Amino acid sequence: MIGGGFVCPSCRTPLGIDLGFIIENPVCQCPSCEAIMSFEYNEKIAKEYRKTLKEIENIKSSFSI
Numbered sequence: 001m002i003g004g005g006f007v008c009p010s011c012r013t014p015l016g017i018d019l020g021f022i023i024e025n026p027v028c029q030c031p032s033c034e035a036i037m038s039f040e041y042n043e044k045i046a047k048e049y050r051k052t053l054k055e056i057e058n059i060k061s062s063f064s065i
Helices: 019-024 043-063
Strands: 027-029 036-038
Touching: 019 043
Parallel strands: none
Antiparallel strands: 027 036
């Protein structure tokens, strides 16, 4: 998992989220303390991330039986 070390800035509870989750859900709530978090990201990087994931899936499917 990329970025699996994200913790809530308020209560320090591990969130178990990754970069993909943040890109798809830029605003989320901590399940422990209910703090609202808003993550900002660069759209250019997000597009590159999605493109790379798609390329990885294409490569994986080319090796599937």
